[in-house]
Amino acid sequence: MLTKTNPFLFYVDGEVAGAPGLKGSCCKACGLTVLLQMAACPKCGSRELDAVCIGQRAKLGHAAEVFHSADGFEAPYFIGMIETEQGPRTFAPIAAAPGTKLTPGMALRFQLLEREGGSVGFAYAPVEGST
Ligand SMILES: [Zn+2]
Numbered sequence: 036m037l038t039k040t041n042p043f044l045f046y047v048d049g050e051v052a053g054a055p056g057l058k059g060s061c062c063k064a065c066g067l068t069v070l071l072q073m074a075a076c077p078k079c080g081s082r083e084l085d086a087v088c089i090g091q092r093a094k095l096g097h098a099a100e101v102f103h104s105a106d107g108f109e110a111p112y113f114i115g116m117i118e119t120e121q122g123p124r125t126f127a128p129i130a131a132a133p134g135t136k137l138t139p140g141m142a143l144r145f146q147l148l149e150r151e152g153g154s155v156g157f158a159y160a161p162v163e164g165s166t
Pocket residue numbers: 062063064065066067076077078079080081
């Protein structure tokens with residue numbers, strides 16, 4: 036089993052239907068989909084939530100290039116606000132070559148990234164030909 040950099044944030048292949056992707060919850064009562072595994076629906080308060088895998092595909096909101104290394108990421112790298120196809124938004128690392136022009140609205144896909152030492156993290160990679 037791979038060690039995940041943040042086991043609360045995402046699924047690897049085979050964990051749930053649709054994996055790999057971000058961890059999410061879907062409310063059985065009102066249908067709201069949110070990030071992370073929630074004990075109760077933030078909208079209606081229902082405790083009937085399904086664990087779902089979301090964010091296999093996403094759209095880029097704003098992105099910024101980061102020029103210092105942190106948490107295993109070699110600078111420069113990109114961090115961006117992404118909007119998952121299911122709706123929830125979050126900040127995520129963007130896997131793009133330094134100097135890449137990242138434009139709001141560009142299509143991204145979830146990607147697992149193996150790190151040194153055998154842990155696995157994730158990033159969003161631009162989908163070829165989407166710009
Ligand atoms: Zn609900």
